[in-house]
Amino acid sequence: MRSIRGHLLTPTSRGSWREERDAVLHVGADGRIESIGRSAGGGRHLLVPGFVDAHAHVPQHAICGVPAGRLLEWLRRLVFPREARDRGEGAERFFREALRHGTVAGAFYSSAWPESAEACRAAMERLGVRGWIGMPLMDLFTYRPDLARLPLRARTRRVIGELESVLRRDGRVRTAVTPRFALSCSDELLEAAGSFPQPVQTHISEQPDEVSAARRRGRDYLAVYERAGLVRRESIYAHGIWLTASEWTRLRRAGATVAHCPTSNLFLGSGVMDWKAAWKGHVALGTDVGAGPSLSMYDVMRASWASHLAKSGTAPSARMLLEAATVGGACAIGEPLGCLEPGRPATLQVLDRDAILAGEADSLDDLLSRIVHRGGAHAIRAVYVDGKKVKLATASGARYES
Structure with a gap:
């Protein structure tokens, strides 16, 4: 003993x-x-x-701290070219660095290549890190040349087939169904993703131009995911800065978790999430590396405190922040931690x-x-x-x- x-x-x-x-x-x-x-x-x-990081991108660790404009421009200029080359080579380094900062579990994204997801899973299992790994689903705006040359329907079928293959490898590290965000997925791909029983992770309402584009496909951003059956208890929605009161209410009713990523939100100039609305439901914290400049959940807690204080004159208490960084994230990923x-x-x-x-x-x-x-x-x-x-x-x- x-x-x-x-x-x-x-x-x-x-x-x-x-x-x-x-x-x-x-x-x-x-x-x-x-x-x-x-x-x-x-x-x-x-x-x-130990901390639970509810939202981070493993391949983006290599580009931490590099600005390239607002969200959609940053994705196009920096993130997608980096992820297009990634097959999981940096996974071990990412999770070693997370452990150094006290993070023992989380909900993580690989690149859109199946090999990247498997490399991340293997690194997590070797190092004892619990949680989810998800391969971002993208049949629109894909950065994979083998998919880009296919007609949309064939592209969608290929992505679904790869997801099924990755899901079959579930073990201690669970595979999350991971639509990158609404703009990267056709309705057919979202509906197929929603048919799987595995946990779900994605992005929502990070910046206004993204929200405007998503609203062209539904009455609001969340409705796009609801229509596909993706809003459920085991689901994590990152950011949520521009959610409406109705969307907050529906997320709470579904039992979904919002991952608050203040270091990333500040780095990309995205805005400040409504902490009071989030605290009424399920909220966790995420580094959102690589828009978040480090894997330190301590930095994330401090950024949350400072950004909310500057915006509204009130800040989350230390108890709230530590709970969101530990048991909040643990509940989100279904692990007995925190x-x-x-x-x-x-x-x-x-x-x-x-x-x-x-x-x-x-x-x-x-x-x-x-x-x-x-x-x-x-x-x-x-x-x-x-x-x-x-x-x-x-x-x-x-x-x-x-």
Whole structure:
């Protein structure tokens, strides 16, 4: 049995947290927490759940921090040419970097090549990263030359056949049905995608010109996906900046999750999502690499706080942000993560208290706020996945320690 000691901080339900100053997590052979006891001497370290990144593009890691105009222009000039060359060569590096920043799971996109999706899945399985991988579905505006030369109907059939092949490889890492966004998919492809029972991930209402184009195909953007049967409990919709009140209500009723991606939204000048509307339903946080310039969920939490404060004069609390970054994302992808309690996987970050606190915290909320605003890779001393300590960002890659 492994023991992990420290100052435990974990959400237990929305708005409620458990704090144990001298905790010891007793971890069984199956990697789950068997019990939580007390033991002196662990106060230098803070034990917090690992992050769940609810939206990121693996092949775009190579172009982080490179601007190229607004969304549609950025996709055309930078993203699509990069993804057209990608067969998953950078997947291992991406997930090693995510682990270095405390991210242990998420909902990820490969390029539109099946080989890329399989390379991402293999890297996730090797490194112990849980979650979804999705191959973006594109029969319109495709960047694949083998598809572009086909008539639309043949192109659509080819994409559906490749999706079926990728879905057959489901295992610990699940395959998500992933229409890139409404503008990249014909109605026939969207309807076929909606017929599969697997989870769904896509984009919605990121920038006004995209929204205007989507509305030509339905009464509003969400209606395009609803008509195809793609709005369901196991679905993640990234961005949602320009959603109407009706769309927010319908997403909540369906049990869908909105992935809030503030670093990306700022980088592309997309706008600021309605946090109050999102918090009424299911909300998670995403780095949206590569429009998001880093894989740090700490950066994402800080960007959310600052952008909402600047826009409306009020900001999400540290509790809200940490919950969205952990248990919010875990619920979205259907994994028992984001909360450290008996029966759950011992999947967590160990933070150096001294790297975050210059003095003593006056309260739990004070401490959580310091973690949000002063946390980062510099403070992470260890990451555990299923009770096993991960070697972080070495030249040989992240691997489980024996």
